[in-house]
Amino acid sequence: MTSARRQRILALTPRERLAEQWARLGISPDYRCVRGPEVGMAMVRGRMGGTGNAFNLGEMTLTRASVQLTDDEGAAADAKSPLGHGWVKGRDPRHAELIALVDACAKRRDWQAAIEEGLVAPLEQALDAERHEQARRAAATRVDFFTMVRGE
Amino acid sequence: MYVAVKGGEQAIANAHRWLADRRRGPRETQELAVSQVEGQLRLAVSRVMAEASLYDPELAALAIKQASGDMVEAVFLLRAYRTTLPRLAETLPLDTAAMRIERRISATYKDIPGGQVLGPTYDYTHRLLDFLQLANAEVAPPTAAEETLADCPQVLELLDAEGLIEREEDDGAEPYDITRDPPDFPVDRATRLQMLARGDEGYLLALGYSTQRGYGRNHPFAGEIRLGTLEVEIAVEEGDAPLCIGEIEISECQMINQFGGSRETAPQFTRGYGLAFGHNERKTMAMALVDRALRAEELGETATGPAQQAEFVLAHADSVEAAGFVSHLKLPHxxxxxxxxxxxxxxxxxxxxxxxxxxxxxxxxxxxxxxxxxxxxxxxxxxx
Missing domain, CATH: 1.10.10 (Arc Repressor Mutant, subunit A)
Incomplete structure (x- = not known):
């Protein structure tokens, strides 16, 4: 699993649900924040006509964090313990930190499978189910217009 | 010219205290929660985000509450807040074709792939006051169809495929950013769109309307209007895959307008484009009309209407600037x-x-x- 795919699922998941699912895995190594969590902005770009040149639409709030594991294994490896990064829209430092922590843990071979199967996969399913439900609501408002023949 | 004056601190403090009391309203009614504004005044939140040029529904809702519902004041509050934050990233240009559709309609084709999807719209409502809402009557949950929505490709791509409409292609140009450097007229289309996207809706609506009434050549069709949510990606490091940071609500309007063409190119439909944060359908329609009107020079048209005067239109579109300069008349002169x-x-x-x-x-x-x-x-x- 690429970290881009995991980052996507975790950023799209509400923080409460992510925290709850993460707690179930029982992975809780010590760690420290090496950057942030920091609240800032991303400039959102659009395209003229949807496909043309980019233009700046406006900014959105964005929070980022980077963490490093400091448990026994991390401490033994000293500063070489891999960093985990998290980015999420909005201003929730805990959400960004949690994504970064999961990212750092997913770089440990023995936790990889648990994170994929016990966290990312079920969260992805939950997202898909919500999106499916929303698409059904949209589909219920789909119309067929009939053009009436005008009398002469 | 106005001059600095001293004094009045106590009066100002008391005025603000009274204002806070007025904002709070009668104590026997419950205080309005920001989450209520965010969840139940969604279109107001959308407008404030679009015109403040900052997507953050919770903060927009807070601004609306703090401003006692004064939208221009709320836009000002949120715009001021954005100056306190560092910019951490730029997003990849939004791919609106990938939008998760809530609403998508076309006034140019009856049958379009994916269909006409009304979504949660005020269109076709009878504009009769609903007195049940005085009594806070509960509403039914939305209906869900058996099947989900089919893919909804961009309607203008249909015309594009035939060459009937001008193509919008990316030549990789880096867009100008008015938040970094003030606009210097004449400005290019990317700059115009950034300014229109944060422009006051009422102002743009009036200008768009003027083009329809004959002040500026503009014969528009709503080629496609879509509202929905879109995932946002940022490029973090060179070479790495872009990262999704979440999704935002977006509104888009593609107007199709009458022909351009030259000795070299055959006559084609031309385009006007509107894009805005949140659910801002009217705003994007107005924006698309004005965008097209401002392309007069580029398309070799004689500018005859106010909406075609780029400097006039753009220099007065920002409600924060306009309200600021009008308000300064209240200062001691x-x-x-x-x-x-x-x-x-x-x-x-x-x-x-x-x-x-x-x-x-x-x-x-x-x-x-x-x-x-x-x-x-x-x-x-x-x-x-």
Whole structure:
């Protein structure tokens, strides 16, 4: 699993649900924040006509964090313990930190499978189910217009 | 010119205390929660985010609450807040074709792949006040169809495939950013779109309307309007895959307008584009009309309407700037006004002397500037 795919699922998941699912895995190594969590902005770009040149639409709030594991294994490896990064829209430092922590843990071979199967996969399913439900609501408002023949 | 004055601290403090009380309203009603504004005044939140140029529904809702519902004040609050945050990233340009559709309609084709999807719209409502809402009657949950929505490709791509409409292609140009460097007229289309995207909706609506009424050549069709949510990606490091940071609500309007063409290129439909944060359908329609009107020069049209004057349109579109400059009239202009009073008294003395010299009794008392004198009276005196 690429970290881009995991980052996507975790950023799209509400923080409460992510925290709850993460707690179930029982992975809780010590760690420290090496950057942030920091609240800032991303400039959102659009395209003229949807496909043309980019233009700046406006900014959105964005929070980022980077963490490093400091448990026994991390401490033994000293500063070489891999960093985990998290980015999420909005201003929730805990959400960004949690994504970064999961990212750092997913770089440990023995936790990889648990994170994929016990966290990312079920969260992805939950997202898909919500999106499916929303698409059904949209589909219920789909119309067929009939053009009436005008009398002469 | 206005001058700095001292004093009034206590009065200002008391005025703000009264304002806070007014905002809170009668204590026997419950205080409005920001989450209620965010969840139940969604279109107000969308408008504030779009015009403040900052996507953050919770903060927009807070701004609306704090401003007692004054939208221009709320936009100002949120715009001011954005200056306190560092910019961490730029997003990849939004791929609106990938939008998760809530609403998608076309006024140019009846049958479109994916269909006409009304979504949660005020269209077709009867605009009758719903008195049940006075009693907070509960509403039914939305209906869900058996099947989900099919893919909804961009409608203009259909015309594009035939070459009937001008293509919008990316030449990789880096867009100008008015938040980094102030716009320097004339400005390119990317700059115009950034300014229109944060422009006041009422202002753009009026200008768009003017083009329809004949002030500027513009014969538009709503090629496609879509509202929905879109995932946002940022490029973090060179070479790495872009990262999704979440999704935002977006509104888009693609207008199709009458023909452009030249000796080299065959006649084609031209385009106007509107894009905005949140659910802002009317805003994007107005924006698309004005975007197209501002392309007059590029498309070789004679600019005849106000909506085609780029500098005029864009320099006055921002409600924060406009409200700021109009509001400054409330600041003390005591010295300025005093000098005008002096001038006016002198003019009136001279006028009185002239009329006296002409042997007429009909004149006004030289120093008699009564508070009742209307502005037009004063102007007449001055012109005399």
């Amino acid at each position: 005591y010295v300025d006004f005093q000098s005008e009073l002096e001038l006016l008294r002198r003019l009136r003395r001279e006028h009185a002397k002239r009329t006296e010299a002409a042997g007429s009794d009909v004149g006004t008392q030289a120093d008699d500037v009564t508070p009742r004198a209307s502005h037009s009276d004063l102007v007449k005196e001055q012109q005399a």
